[in-house]
Structure formats: structure tokens, C-alpha cells
Amino acid sequence: MRMPRTLTSRARAGTSAAVVTMLLGTAIGTSGGTATAAEATKGKDNVVLQWNQTTYDALVKKAAEVNGLQRPPLGSRSLAIVHTCMYDAWSAYDARAVGTQLGDDLRQPYHKRTLANRKTAINYAAYDALNYLYPEFKSDFDAKMMALGMDPANTSRDTRTSAGVAHTACDAVIADRRTDGSNQENAFADTTGYTAFNPPQDLAALDKSTVLDPVRWTPLSTNGVVPPFVTPQWGGMKPFAIKDPAAFQPPPPPAYGSAKLKADIKTMMDYNANLTDRRKVVSEYWLENRETPAGHQNKWAQYISRRDHNTLDEDVKMFFTLNLAMADAGIVAWKSKVRYDYARPITVIRYSRSGHQVSGYAGRGKGTQTIAGETWLPYVTTPPFASYVSGHAMWGGTAAESLKLWTGSDKFGASFTAKAGSSVYEPGLTPASDVTLKWDTLSQAATEDGMSRVYGGGHWTFDVVEGQKLGRTVAKTAFGAAMKYINGTA
Structure with a gap:
């Protein structure tokens, strides 16, 4: 059964609240549907949204500790753990949903399925997850709990209480993830x-x-420092929703000297020699170095939640389905990266044009000039891991498909304006005037996310095309798995 988000929209045009909550599987009196619907109209972010933002803030704060660069897959795992803990705690107060680890063992009786208990459970679950992931920021999470009226010192595992339910549910999730292959205990080495x-x-x-x-992938040295391949173990990590990452692998990338690769080299060099302010803005906007791609795509979900006036229950489920898919997308992408070990454009183009003069981007603020082929330079920094497939494209495609499945529509409507001179790579120069990016649909946002890596010179077009295909496939599979938990059939 697909979650009938479109039914909710029709209901707001005239269907009774009782019918809406029944269709959502949260009948009045069993899961507090009327209370959460009222909460959604107050104009205040529910606690799911608040903890999602807190997780985002932790990603950004962590990036500041590592010179502004996050390892991309880490964000998708963090968000999946936080939202799985919240979902598993919340499921104890729903009539049908089952947890990912403990099934319906924590199911609470009818009279305890109140909005207040669900909020408390969600708060403690998110708090536990974040302290596991980012123990160095515990004071931030303590402050958040106290602002929500919660006691951070409450560590009771008594499952007759909502705090005890949350701690018990999240303990099981964390125990499962301690041995998932990510190697968190050793800084993801x-x-x-x-x-x-x-x-x-x-x-x-x-x-x-x-x-x-x-x-083959080639490490790049700067002043004698050679960053290693980022988290090559990620492709072997235990998935969250899909069964086997190996079942989602793309076809092999083109060989050196093939017509396909020659055409892509020309495409990349043409974009590079003809960078416009808009393409530069697109390249920088979608870099997502601090919050990681998954953090950025969770902002899409935040926008949709506020746009659609989601209830607490709806957001628990929407962010759960999204982040299971996003975490698995990262695993599948990294399995492909290590399996094919494919070279980035910067090394292939320099190799193929070595000894020749070419037209290309000459560096920050220098525009297009005639340069030596072996010095060809992309507009944005090339990260230290293999190219195929594009993680950006994969996560963008995954998010677009997951949110489309949830809402029943490709409609988006978000936008961003880059102010004149706001570029990080060419500050004060780019763009020459304000540039606005707008995405009427989720598919448009995902497409632009993928193309940003081509404009910026970090990825091939086939990295993007295959990454987006894979992302949508992973999203559909993960969505089906998540709905089994939500509908109580897992």
C-alpha cells in the first residue's frame, strides 16, 4: 500500500478529518490524528522537523572541524540513524506500524497513544541517536532537549514510560549500527x-x-599532501532497506579511447571553456561540502513539510522513508566507485591533452584562456574518490523519487538566489548580478544537482545519467521496504 499523500490533499479540500485519519492508518483515538492535524496548522515546526534541523546543524558543525569538507556518505548514515530511531520510538504509539529492530514489542496500550507521549518518545530517540553519532556535541543536544522541556538526564529504560520506550528502541538501532561496517568507532577509517x-x-x-x-582513479597531491580514497569500505556496509547493494550496480563505464569517452571529454572541455555565471552558481550551490548531499536533500523534505502543513505523524514517516533510501544510495554509489575505480575528468582530460594547447578555465578570476592540456583545471575542487557513479546524481535522484512517491506528485516549487559577488570560488566577482535558481519539480532539482558536477568539472555525463537511474531504483525499493514497516507487514 502506498502512503496516500494525495488523499490527504483531497481531504483538505473537503473530506472529514475522521476519514483522512482513517485513510492514513491513524484513526482518531488510536494515534492522535486530530491532535497532530491541529499542530500542523499552528505554523510551528513539529519536533521531527526540529530534530532534522538539529542533525543538519551537527553535520555542518562537524564539517567546520575538518576544514569545511565532510566525507559525503557520513551524512546519509547519520540522518538514517536519527530518523530510524525516531520512527521506531514513534511506532510504539501507532496502531499498525512496527519498529525496524523490535517489531511491535514496544506497542503501547490504546490510552497511552497520545500526542504528548509521541513527542516525548521522538525527542528522546533523536537525542540518543545524535549523542551516539556526535558525542562531542552533547552540550548542544542537552540544550535542545531542555528547550523542549525534556530532561537530558532521564536514562530510564522502563518501557511503561515514553522516555523508556525511546531509549529502548534507539538502543536496538544503535546496537545494529555499531557493527554495520562503517567503522564509526575508528573515525570511519x-x-x-x-x-x-x-x-x-x-x-x-x-x-x-x-x-x-x-x-583508473588517480590521487591528487597538493604541496606533497595526498588525501586517501574516502571511505572505500562504504560499499560493503550493511544496508538499511535494500537487501543486496551488488544487485543495484550500473553497467561498466566507457574504456579509454572509446567513442563515448571521447565525446564526453569534448563535452566537459566545452562546458569548461564556456562557463557562464549561471553555471558557476549551479556548480557552487550544489557542492554540499558542509552538510553533505543527504543534508541538502533533507532541506527539500523540510520545504515540502512546511509547504504541505505536514502533521507530526506524516513527518515521522516521510523522513523515515527518505533517509532509509538516502543511506542505501550512498552504499550503492560507493560500491560502484570502488568496483570500477574510474578516473575523474581532471586526470583523463590532462592525460589525453598532454602536450597540447587547449582552451579552458585558467583559474579563479582569470576566465577562459589558452592553457597547457596537462594543466586543465575544473571550476570546483575534485574530491578524493573515484568518479563512477556520481554520488550527487545518485542522492539527488533518490531524494526526488522518494519524495515523489511519498507526496504522490513531482511538484516542488523551491528556489535560491545567489547574490552578486557571493561566490566562494570567485568572491566579489561571480556572479556579476543576482542569479536565481528555481525548481518547479523535484525532477528538475535532481537533474540540476547532477549537472552541477558536469559544469564544475568533477564528473562525466555518464556518471550523472547512471547515478540518477540507480538512485531512483534504490528509492523505489527502499520505499517499498519502509512502507512494510509503516503498514505493519514487515
């Missing part, structure tokens, strides 16, 4: 022994004579 096939290349220029295979 590589557990695979990955070694790059090609020796490092200096970022300033490529030495073609030392390249062993032009389409």
Missing part, C-alpha cells in the same frame, strides 16, 4: 586496505609518463 592503482599526480600538472592506466 578504511577497513579494506584500498590502494590506488596509479601513483599520485601533482595538482599543478599531470605527468603522463607515470600514469599506469588513464581511466
Whole structure:
């Protein structure tokens, strides 16, 4: 059964509240449907939204500790754990839903399924999850709890109380994730022994004579510092919703010298030599270095929640379905990256054009000039891991499909305006005047997210195309799995 979000929309045009709550599986008196509907009209973010924002803030704060660069998959795992803990605690107060770890073992009696108890359970569950993920920010989470009227010192596991339900539910989620293969306990260090096939290349220029295979990933050295491949173990991590990440792998990328790769090299070089302010804004807007792509796409869900006046129950489920899919998308993407170990445009283009003069972006504020092929430079920084498939494209496609399935519509409507001179890469210069990005549909947002990596020079077009296909497939599978939990059939 697909969640009938479109039924909710029709109901707001005239169907009675009792019918709406019945259709949503939250009949009045069993899950507090009328209370949550009233809450959604107050104009105040419910606690699901508030904890989602708190998680986002933690991602950004963590990025500040590592010079502004997050390892992309970490955000998707964090958000999935937080929202799984919230969902599992909330499910104890629903008539049908079952938890991901304890099933219906925590199911509370009819008279305890109140809005107040659901809020309390959600608060303690999110608090526990965030303290597991970011213990260094405990004081922030304590302050949030106290602002919500909760006692952070309440550690009771008595499941006759909502705090006890939450702690017990989240304990089970955390126990499951401690051995998921991410290696959180050792700062997510590589557990695979990955070694790059090609020796490092200096970022300033490529030495073609030392390249062993032009389409294998090559580390880039800056002032003698060589960042390692980011989290190569991620593709082997335990999924959240899908069964086997290996079942979602893309076809092989093109070989060196193939017509497909030659065409893509030309496409990339054409974009690079003809960068417009709009393309630069798109490249920078979608970088998502601090909040990670999953953090950015959770902002889409926040926008939709406020746009549609979601209830507490609706947001528990929407963010749960979204973030199971996003976490699994990261696992599938990294499995592909390690499996194919495919080179980034910066090394392939430099290799193919070495010894030739080319037209290309000459550096910050320098525009397009004639440059040596072995020094070809993308507009944005190239991250230290393989290219195929694009994580941005995959997460964007996953989010668009998951939210489309949930709402029953591709409608979006969000926008962003980059002020003149606001560029991080070319401050004071780019854009020359304000540039507004607007996405009428979720699909448009996902497409632009993927293309941003092509404009910026970090990904091939086939990275993007295959990544978005995979993302939508993962989203559909994860959505089906999430709905089984929500409908109590898991």
C-alpha cells in the first residue's frame, strides 16, 4: 500500500478529518490524528522537523572541524540513524506500524497513544541517536532537549514510560549500527586496505609518463599532501532497506579511447571553456561540502513539510522513508566507485591533452584562456574518490523519487538566489548580478544537482545519467521496504 499523500490533499479540500485519519492508518483515538492535524496548522515546526534541523546543524558543525569538507556518505548514515530511531520510538504509539529492530514489542496500550507521549518518545530517540553519532556535541543536544522541556538526564529504560520506550528502541538501532561496517568507532577509517592503482599526480600538472592506466582513479597531491580514497569500505556496509547493494550496480563505464569517452571529454572541455555565471552558481550551490548531499536533500523534505502543513505523524514517516533510501544510495554509489575505480575528468582530460594547447578555465578570476592540456583545471575542487557513479546524481535522484512517491506528485516549487559577488570560488566577482535558481519539480532539482558536477568539472555525463537511474531504483525499493514497516507487514 502506498502512503496516500494525495488523499490527504483531497481531504483538505473537503473530506472529514475522521476519514483522512482513517485513510492514513491513524484513526482518531488510536494515534492522535486530530491532535497532530491541529499542530500542523499552528505554523510551528513539529519536533521531527526540529530534530532534522538539529542533525543538519551537527553535520555542518562537524564539517567546520575538518576544514569545511565532510566525507559525503557520513551524512546519509547519520540522518538514517536519527530518523530510524525516531520512527521506531514513534511506532510504539501507532496502531499498525512496527519498529525496524523490535517489531511491535514496544506497542503501547490504546490510552497511552497520545500526542504528548509521541513527542516525548521522538525527542528522546533523536537525542540518543545524535549523542551516539556526535558525542562531542552533547552540550548542544542537552540544550535542545531542555528547550523542549525534556530532561537530558532521564536514562530510564522502563518501557511503561515514553522516555523508556525511546531509549529502548534507539538502543536496538544503535546496537545494529555499531557493527554495520562503517567503522564509526575508528573515525570511519578504511577497513579494506584500498590502494590506488596509479601513483599520485601533482595538482599543478599531470605527468603522463607515470600514469599506469588513464581511466583508473588517480590521487591528487597538493604541496606533497595526498588525501586517501574516502571511505572505500562504504560499499560493503550493511544496508538499511535494500537487501543486496551488488544487485543495484550500473553497467561498466566507457574504456579509454572509446567513442563515448571521447565525446564526453569534448563535452566537459566545452562546458569548461564556456562557463557562464549561471553555471558557476549551479556548480557552487550544489557542492554540499558542509552538510553533505543527504543534508541538502533533507532541506527539500523540510520545504515540502512546511509547504504541505505536514502533521507530526506524516513527518515521522516521510523522513523515515527518505533517509532509509538516502543511506542505501550512498552504499550503492560507493560500491560502484570502488568496483570500477574510474578516473575523474581532471586526470583523463590532462592525460589525453598532454602536450597540447587547449582552451579552458585558467583559474579563479582569470576566465577562459589558452592553457597547457596537462594543466586543465575544473571550476570546483575534485574530491578524493573515484568518479563512477556520481554520488550527487545518485542522492539527488533518490531524494526526488522518494519524495515523489511519498507526496504522490513531482511538484516542488523551491528556489535560491545567489547574490552578486557571493561566490566562494570567485568572491566579489561571480556572479556579476543576482542569479536565481528555481525548481518547479523535484525532477528538475535532481537533474540540476547532477549537472552541477558536469559544469564544475568533477564528473562525466555518464556518471550523472547512471547515478540518477540507480538512485531512483534504490528509492523505489527502499520505499517499498519502509512502507512494510509503516503498514505493519514487515
